Amino acid sequence: MFGFDAIELARIQFAFTVSFHIIFPAFSIGLASYLAVLNGSHLWTGREVYLTLFNYWKKIFAVAFGMGVVSGIVMSYQFGTNWSVFSDRAGPVIGPLMGYEVLSAFFLEAGFLGVMLFGREKVGARAHFVATLMVAIGTLGSAFWILSVNSWMQTPQGHAINDVGQFVPADWWAIVFNPSFPYRLVHMVLAAYLTTALVVGAVGGWHLLRDRTIAGARTMFSMAMGMLIVVAPLQIFAGDLHGLNTLEYQPAKLAAMEGHFEPHPEGGAPLILFGIPDAANETVRYQVEIPYLSSLILTHDLTSPLPGLTDFPVDERPPVGIVFWSFRIMVALGFAMLGLGLWALVLRLRGKMYDHRWLHRTAIAMGPAGFVAVLAGWITTEVGRQPWTVYGLLSTNDSVAPVEAAAVGSSLLAFIVIYFMLFGAGTFYILRLMGKGPGSAPPMGDLGPTRTAGVTPAPAADNDFIPTE
Amino acid sequence: MVFDLAFIWAGLIAFAVLAYVILDGFDLGVGILFPLMRTEAEKDLAMNTVAPVWDGNETWLVLGGGGLFAVFPLAYAVVMPALYVPIIVMLLALVFRGVAFEFRWRTKRAKVLWDLSFFGGSLVATLAQGVALGALVQGIAVEGRAYAGGNWDWLTPFSMLTGVALVAGYALLGATWLVMKTEGPVRATAHRLSLWLGGATLALVGLVSLITPFLNPLYLERWFSFPNALFSAFVPALILIAAFVFHKGLREGRDAWPFLSALALFVLSFVGLGISFYPYMVPPSLTIWEVAAPDESLWFLLAGALVLVPMILAYTGYAYWVFRGKVDPATGYH
Numbered sequence: 017m018f019g020f021d022a023i024e025l026a027r028i029q030f031a032f033t034v035s036f037h038i039i040f041p042a043f044s045i046g047l048a049s050y051l052a053v054l055n056g057s058h059l060w061t062g063r064e065v066y067l068t069l070f071n072y073w074k075k076i077f078a079v080a081f082g083m084g085v086v087s088g089i090v091m092s093y094q095f096g097t098n099w100s101v102f103s104d105r106a107g108p109v110i111g112p113l114m115g116y117e118v119l120s121a122f123f124l125e126a127g128f129l130g131v132m133l134f135g136r137e138k139v140g141a142r143a144h145f146v147a148t149l150m151v152a153i154g155t156l157g158s159a160f161w162i163l164s165v166n167s168w169m170q171t172p173q174g175h176a177i178n179d180v181g182q183f184v185p186a187d188w189w190a191i192v193f194n195p196s197f198p199y200r201l202v203h204m205v206l207a208a209y210l211t212t213a214l215v216v217g218a219v220g221g222w223h224l225l226r227d228r229t230i231a232g233a234r235t236m237f238s239m240a241m242g243m244l245i246v247v248a249p250l251q252i253f254a255g256d257l258h259g260l261n262t263l264e265y266q267p268a269k270l271a272a273m274e275g276h277f278e279p280h281p282e283g284g285a286p287l288i289l290f291g292i293p294d295a296a297n298e299t300v301r302y303q304v305e306i307p308y309l310s311s312l313i314l315t316h317d318l319t320s321p322l323p324g325l326t327d328f329p330v331d332e333r334p335p336v337g338i339v340f341w342s343f344r345i346m347v348a349l350g351f352a353m354l355g356l357g358l359w360a361l362v363l364r365l366r367g368k369m370y371d372h373r374w375l376h377r378t379a380i381a382m383g384p385a386g387f388v389a390v391l392a393g394w395i396t397t398e399v400g401r402q403p404w405t406v407y408g409l410l411s412t413n414d415s416v417a418p419v420e421a422a423a424v425g426s427s428l429l430a431f432i433v434i435y436f437m438l439f440g441a442g443t444f445y446i447l448r449l450m451g452k453g454p455g456s457a458p459p460m461g462d463l464g465p466t467r468t469a470g471v472t473p474a475p476a477a478d479n480d481f482i483p484t485e
Numbered sequence: 486m487v488f489d490l491a492f493i494w495a496g497l498i499a500f501a502v503l504a505y506v507i508l509d510g511f512d513l514g515v516g517i518l519f520p521l522m523r524t525e526a527e528k529d530l531a532m533n534t535v536a537p538v539w540d541g542n543e544t545w546l547v548l549g550g551g552g553l554f555a556v557f558p559l560a561y562a563v564v565m566p567a568l569y570v571p572i573i574v575m576l577l578a579l580v581f582r583g584v585a586f587e588f589r590w591r592t593k594r595a596k597v598l599w600d601l602s603f604f605g606g607s608l609v610a611t612l613a614q615g616v617a618l619g620a621l622v623q624g625i626a627v628e629g630r631a632y633a634g635g636n637w638d639w640l641t642p643f644s645m646l647t648g649v650a651l652v653a654g655y656a657l658l659g660a661t662w663l664v665m666k667t668e669g670p671v672r673a674t675a676h677r678l679s680l681w682l683g684g685a686t687l688a689l690v691g692l693v694s695l696i697t698p699f700l701n702p703l704y705l706e707r708w709f710s711f712p713n714a715l716f717s718a719f720v721p722a723l724i725l726i727a728a729f730v731f732h733k734g735l736r737e738g739r740d741a742w743p744f745l746s747a748l749a750l751f752v753l754s755f756v757g758l759g760i761s762f763y764p765y766m767v768p769p770s771l772t773i774w775e776v777a778a779p780d781e782s783l784w785f786l787l788a789g790a791l792v793l794v795p796m797i798l799a800y801t802g803y804a805y806w807v808f809r810g811k812v813d814p815a816t817g818y819h
Binding site: 078079081082083085086087088090092093095096097100103104105106107109111112114115116117118119120122123124126127128129130131133134135138139150156177178180182184185186188248267389417419420422423427430431434435438439441442447449 | 536537538540541543544546547548550551552553554555556558560562563564565566569570572573576577579580581583584586587588591592595602630631632635636655778779780782783785789790791794797800801803804807808
């Protein structure tokens with residue numbers, strides 16, 4: 017269909033649905049934590065501005081979270097519909113991890129979401145804070161398990177292979193805490209926090225530009241810029257460690273990220289800043305490089321050997337161009353985030369953070385940077401591990417379901433049309449909510465979903481769980 | 486073996502699917518009935534009865550899919566390609582209705598569009614689930630470790646019938662839920678519909694039950710041989726009792742009874758289905774032991790499930806408790 021075969025269509029479909037999906041959790045992981053902080057701050061200090069901000073971001077969270085849920089349900093079935101051979105073979109190892117994700121994380125966030133969104137008056141401030149905290153813990157728990165799954169596929173260990181060719185668990189501890197997992201988890205959670213900080217900063221900047229006296233806008237802008245200056249350096253450090261881990265376990269991916277076709281057996285590899293990778297001729301054209309720097313970053317000396325792509329058979333190399341560029345986009349944005357954080361810090365110390373219009377404009381421009389960096393990072397790691405689904409053990413070509421190209425192609429088309437339509441509308445509504453500003457009263461009739469009229473607020477420890485009276 | 490892990494897990498997955506069917510069943514049902522709510526205020530009220538809980542309800546569907554993947558990976562790998570079209574249609578329909586919960590509050594001009602999205606998504610998702618169920622009951626062609634049929638094998642008169650039956654069933658759950666959770670015109674409409682939907686659901690479930698034993702000799706044997714024949718005699722009796730309670734509750738204005746007896750009808754049908762299936766996970770070829778993951782996988786997740794599932798039930802119960810009682814139409818989001 018459209019000149020693609022079933023496997024290409026299945027790959028495009030998975031890439032499309034997972035890329036759309038990751039945008040929402042990348043935002044809601046950070047935002048859930050932010051909501052918990054706001055709720056807790058209000059409980060602790062009693063300052064009204066925190067509650068105002070909580071109620072403001074809560075509505076945005078609800079829209080984003082809803083889109084995350086429905087696009088996530090799709091993911092839990094995509095493994096079976098399009099990658100059934102992979103599911104059969106890797107299911108015994110990664111299935112239980114995803115089972116834990118559902119049991120320990122999805123239910124927690126979904127179960128307490130209703131109370132968090134609609135139940136404040138019913139349960140009281142304390143229980144409401146606990147509910148918000150549970151939602152935040154749920155989103156983080158979900159990141160823990162799904163990244164363990166992804167990391168096992170990248171750096172598999174702790175398994176055996178049975179007589180029907182399935183991966184079977186031998187050592188669960190080794191499977192969950194596989195070599196790339198700690199780095200990937202930290203890198204992704206920090207990325208989610210940065211993404212949220214940038215969005216919050218952009219919204220704060222937008223409202224400061226219009227009126228720099230709005231208390232809510234000042235508070236959120238200050239919190240976001242503070243978050244950036246703490247998390248951006250940590251993220252760059254964590255990213256560097258993640259890279260070293262990739263060098264150890266997935267050297268072909270790292271060579272593609274660096275654009276190194278030729279190995280450097282005596283070290284001294286240059287850092288290629290820019291260039292156009294040419295896989296056919298095994299070279300990078302027009303390259304701008306800094307001598308020795310790649311070796312310094314990756315091996316911390318000038319003499320250790322570094323592998324190149326030509327160390328690997330042609331059919332075991334990832335597509336270099338995509339990985340090379342997506343990696344550079346991610347790194348450049350990471351440093352831009354650090355720059356924004358530093359600039360805001362300097363202005364804060366001079367007492368001008370709320371008055372400097374170009375800082376606010378830059379913060380607005382950087383609003384979507386987190387999403388772009390997250391997507392670029394995922395493209396780097398997922399395209400970089402090709403041609404494998406389970407690294408070195410199960411190839412992508414051997415993982416696909418026996419579904420006809422026509423079926424995969426039509427469903428892909430449906431996903432593209434519907435996702436752009438519905439999630440486009442959702443993004444529009446989120447932007448409109450953001451445009452309204454914290455503290456401005458909602459227009460009449462703009463009432464959202466509501467709650468049932470309980471008789472008395474139920475104490476959190478009430479064991480009498482009956483849905484009706 | 487002292488503990489038959491595959492058997493325990495088959496029970497747990499069945500429980501997750503049942504929990505999904507009755508929980509998301511009523512909120513999908515509210516969606517199906519949405520166009521019958523006449524004014525905007527009535528629509529708002531109907532949606533608000535499920536807004537705080539639909540997310541948690543739908544998580545059981547993720548557990549059904551994720552759980553199948555985890556403990557019966559071969560069944561997951563065979564069933565998903567076999568039911569490719571209905572599953573994809575269901576997923577997309579769930580997207581349409583899921584986003585409507587928030588989107589319709591964020592606009593005035595396009596509200597009618599999201600109302601339509603909520604109704605259409607709920608209806609199509611239900612139809613697709615019913616069709617998928619029918620396709621599974623009528624059997625799936627397997628060769629080696631893979632699905633061996635075509636793209637359209639699922640589409641038969643029987644699967645269409647189960648699709649329609651599920652629409653009636655979910656609409657019944659939705660209507661009785663609204664009777665329980667609302668007052669005024671919404672309750673009156675739902676009350677009127679409940680009686681009709683109750684009758685339609687009973688008739689359709691009866692029809693499906695009559696056809697099922699003749700789809701597969703195995704089902705026939707199961708239902709009409711000792712000792713299952715004893716149970717198969719009980720099921721219609723229990724269903725009659727449920728129907729009686731349902732009717733009495735509607736007539737006497739005991740607003741929780743119709744919903745609870747509709748739930749009972751679903752549980753009984755589900756148990757009947759389980760009797761037909763056992764010991765197959767993918768009839769007519771794969772049993773639960775053939776599709777089960779190795780014991781190490783089953784143990785690992787079971788340990789967590791034994792702790793976490795009771796906790797889930799507890800805080801889900803808490804959430805329902807917080808939002809108990811009739812919904813007050815005057816209260817809003819903020």
